Amino acid sequence: MPVTAITNIKQLVNVRDQYHLLRGRELSVLPCLENAFLVLENGLIKSYGPMDEFEQHNPGDGEEVDASGQLVLPAWCDSHTHLVFAASREEEFVDKIKGLSYAEIAARGGGILNSARKLAEASEHDLLQSAKARLNELIQLGTGAIEIKSGYGLSTEGELKMLRVIKQLKQLSPIPVKATFLGAHTYPPAFKENHQGYIDLLINEMLPVIAEEQLADYIDVFCENGFFSPEETETICRAGMALGLKPKIHANQLNLSGGTQTGVKLGALSVDHLETMDEDAIQTLAASGTIGTLLPSAAFFLRMPFQPARQLIDAGCAIALASDFNPGSSPSGNMNLVVSMSCIQMKMLPEEAINAATLNGAYAMELEDELGSITVGKKANLIITRPVPSLAYLPYAFGSNLIDKVLVQGEIV
Ligand code: NIG
Numbered sequence: 362m363p364v365t366a367i368t369n370i371k372q373l374v375n376v377r378d379q380y381h382l383l384r385g386r387e388l389s390v391l392p393c394l395e396n397a398f399l400v401l402e403n404g405l406i407k408s409y410g411p412m413d414e415f416e417q418h419n420p421g422d423g424e425e426v427d428a429s430g431q432l433v434l435p436a437w438c439d440s441h442t443h444l445v446f447a448a449s450r451e452e453e454f455v456d457k458i459k460g461l462s463y464a465e466i467a468a469r470g471g472g473i474l475n476s477a478r479k480l481a482e483a484s485e486h487d488l489l490q491s492a493k494a495r496l497n498e499l500i501q502l503g504t505g506a507i508e509i510k511s512g513y514g515l516s517t518e519g520e521l522k523m524l525r526v527i528k529q530l531k532q533l534s535p536i537p538v539k540a541t542f543l544g545a546h547t548y549p550p551a552f553k554e555n556h557q558g559y560i561d562l563l564i565n566e567m568l569p570v571i572a573e574e575q576l577a578d579y580i581d582v583f584c585e586n587g588f589f590s591p592e593e594t595e596t597i598c599r600a601g602m603a604l605g606l607k608p609k610i611h612a613n614q615l616n617l618s619g620g621t622q623t624g625v626k627l628g629a630l631s632v633d634h635l636e637t638m639d640e641d642a643i644q645t646l647a648a649s650g651t652i653g654t655l656l657p658s659a660a661f662f663l664r665m666p667f668q669p670a671r672q673l674i675d676a677g678c679a680i681a682l683a684s685d686f687n688p689g690s691s692p693s694g695n696m697n698l699v700v701s702m703s704c705i706q707m708k709m710l711p712e713e714a715i716n717a718a719t720l721n722g723a724y725a726m727e728l729e730d731e732l733g734s735i736t737v738g739k740k741a742n743l744i745i746t747r748p749v750p751s752l753a754y755l756p757y758a759f760g761s762n763l764i765d766k767v768l769v770q771g772e773i774v
């Protein structure tokens with residue numbers, strides 16, 4: 362039965378009649394309504410207001426949820442994941458504990474190539490089943506929209522297999538799913554010395570099928586020393602752009618690789634990671650319309666310095682937060698932890714982190730008219746917390762499950 366009203370809400374979080382992409386100081390403004398009600402209809406937000414006006418709003422037949430002492434938030438918008446993969450990689454995790462670096466593991470054929478070998482052996486059916494199970498777990502953790510990348514195929518067959526799985530997830534999923542083509546994740550062994558050969562394959566063999574079958578919304582490239590150079594990134598992105606795919610690129614993770622400047626030059630929707638930034642990269646991003654998507658759980662898992670969120674926000678950047686869920690560098694898609702880590706390790710204020718993980722995350726998937734805030738007409742994808750003393754308690758009490766209920770299109774999941 363659909364929920365038609367939530368009443369006695371201690372705090373209704375991120376309430377906006379109007380909205381825009383938040384940058385710089387705007388990120389710290391999180392509009393909330395105390396002692397509020399929320400009325401839902403047909404899976405959408407119909408109205409909201411202070412409790413003493415609830416009687417004037419007549420919810421239809423359905424369940425009424427009393428949220429005394431509880432907060433209601435828009436569900437998390439996770440704009441960067443690699444949710445489809447064939448197998449976990451905890452053996453590499455142990456190797457790293459013993460002292461090997463991410464780059465050393467990659468050089469031994471581990472890392473992305475390890476996932477690519479396993480993906481080549483997996484059936485579309487098995488990939489879909491495992492991805493569905495992960496997606497369901499994330500929905501329970503409050504994720505209400507998600508982006509998913511290919512990039513473990515690294516062959517025409519493998520990339521198309523991954524993208525077809527993502528397309529099926531789009532059809533099955535109760536939450537919106539966006540698909541990104543990341544064929545340029547690394548060079549497969551056969552093309553290690555023949556970069557142009559692989560770029561030709563991406564552009565001439567994979568992209569035409571992807572466009573024809575409408576398998577992707579975005580194009581991504583891992584712009585990094587030892588992976589794809591800024592020039593290669595630009596060539597690949599421009600080929601995708603000619604087919605209507607906007608770039609969302611992996612930039613400045615391990616080195617000052619020029620990915621941010623390349624993304625801005627291309628008008629990318631987002632540049633993601635940003636662990637390694639200098640003044641030029643920060644100022645270039647701040648002066649652009651490109652969103653900087655921070656992935657703190659990848660920095661945490663790889664024991665890297667966290668993204669310089671304070672410098673980015675103080676410079677006026679538009680910041681989103683995402684999980685980077687993948688078997689190599691972030692084997693968790695828990696956005697509650699991402700929000701906590703952002704406050705604890707990157708000194709983001711709770712208000713900034715929640716805005717970055719909801720409204721700005723929605724912008725980073727072009728879903729801002731459907732999700733990311735409590736706005737009349739947006740989807741009723743919502744988190745109802747357990748009773749908590751305050752908003753700041755959410756990132757503060759890291760690791761506790763503070764979610765009481767998750768609603769997707771007005772239904773409790
Ligand atoms: O976003 N940086 C590149 N890609 C992934 C990691 C991929 C992997 O190790 O499987 C990331 O961190």
Ligand code: FE
Nearest residue numbers: 441443611685
């Ligand atoms: Fe990633």
